Amino acid sequence: MRIDVITLFPEILSGPLDVSILGRAQRGGQAEIHLHQLRDYTTDKHHTADDKPYGGGPGMLLKCEPIFRAVEAVQAMSPTPGRVILLSPSAPKFDQAKARELSGLERMILICGHYEGVDERVREHLVDEELCIGDFVLTNGALPALVVIDAVVRLLPNVVGNEASTQSESFSADRPWIEGPQYTRPEEFRGWRVPEILLSGHHGKIEQWSEEQSRRRTELVRPDLLKKV
Numbered sequence: 276m277r278i279d280v281i282t283l284f285p286e287i288l289s290g291p292l293d294v295s296i297l298g299r300a301q302r303g304g305q306a307e308i309h310l311h312q313l314r315d316y317t318t319d320k321h322h323t324a325d326d327k328p329y330g331g332g333p334g335m336l337l338k339c340e341p342i343f344r345a346v347e348a349v350q351a352m353s354p355t356p357g358r359v360i361l362l363s364p365s366a367p368k369f370d371q372a373k374a375r376e377l378s379g380l381e382r383m384i385l386i387c388g389h390y391e392g393v394d395e396r397v398r399e400h401l402v403d404e405e406l407c408i409g410d411f412v413l414t415n416g417a418l419p420a421l422v423v424i425d426a427v428v429r430l431l432p433n434v435v436g437n438e439a440s441t442q443s444e445s446f447s448a449d450r451p452w453i454e455g456p457q458y459t460r461p462e463e464f465r466g467w468r469v470p471e472i473l474l475s476g477h478h479g480k481i482e483q484w485s486e487e488q489s490r491r492r493t494e495l496v497r498p499d500l501l502k503k504v
Contacts (some may be wrong), residue, residue: 276380276431277307277353280420281345282387283324285310287417297425300434308424309352313337316344325390334391342386342397349384357382359402362416362423363392366405369423373406377423378430385423387416452500455488 280288291297292308300306314322318340325335346359358380377383386393386402398405408419429435458469472484493500 276305276378276428277309277355277357277382278424278428279309279311279349279352279357279382279384280387280417280424281311281313281342281349281384282415282417282420283313283389284387284415284417285312287415288421291421292424296429296434300428300431303433305431305434306428309349311345311349313341313345316341316348328391332391336391337389337393337397339394339396339401342393343401346384346386346401353382355382357384358404359384359386360423361386361388361393361398361402361405362407362419363388363405364407364412365392366407368410369406369408369419369426371426374423374426375430377427383427385416385420387420389415452489452493453497455485455490455492 282288288310292301292310297306297308301308313324317324317338323338324341325337328334328336350356358377360383362385386397406419406423408422413419458473462469462474470484472481475481490501
């Protein structure tokens with residue numbers, strides 16, 4: 276899968292993309308990630324990518340010209356056209372189902388919003404969809420882009436060591452709620468013991484217990500997920 280990211284701050288992304296699962300996916304050839312500096316696609320000597328909004332208002336907006344130039348140039352870098360996605364707080368919320376959908380693409384191009392947003396013509400005439408990672412506002416769209424990349428790349432074939440784990444984790448199709456409590460060695464720590472059922476070896480009972488605990492935790496902290504089920 277090829278992922279292109281257009282941003283004013285590629286430095287925010289370069290470090291995290293080179294380590295852990297994301298770095299391994301690139302070295303293994305499952306993912307190909309390219310960062311593009313938006314200012315490289317401006318035409319004035321100051322490399323201006325933003326300007327004041329018409330009609331007044333606080334802050335600055337990203338100009339449409341460099342974004343269009345950047346996307347058109349980046350699209351031409353590969354014979355496979357990419358789905359163009361804008362990271363924005365005023366967009367549908369990104370979730371595990373969307374991550375799984377995007378993991379089936381051959382290519383996607385992420386545009387990172389900055390400042391007060393982008394010229395509306397980018398939304399109307401350039402992007403295929405918009406995504407928001409939550410009901411809060413960040414200083415720029417580079418971190419949301421990193422979240423989307425991480426969530427998508429780990430779902431690609433042969434990226435996560437045990438691919439079955441991506442099917443049974445929180446928010447997955449097989450488990451549309453959050454995971455319950457899990458334990459590892461030692462059996463006892465400061466007087467707190469691992470639940471006996473997990474030591475019993477009865478896989479059916481353990482699965483039933485885990486399911487019940489998962490539902491209870493979801494009901495407590497994310498009851499909205501149970502409504503979806």
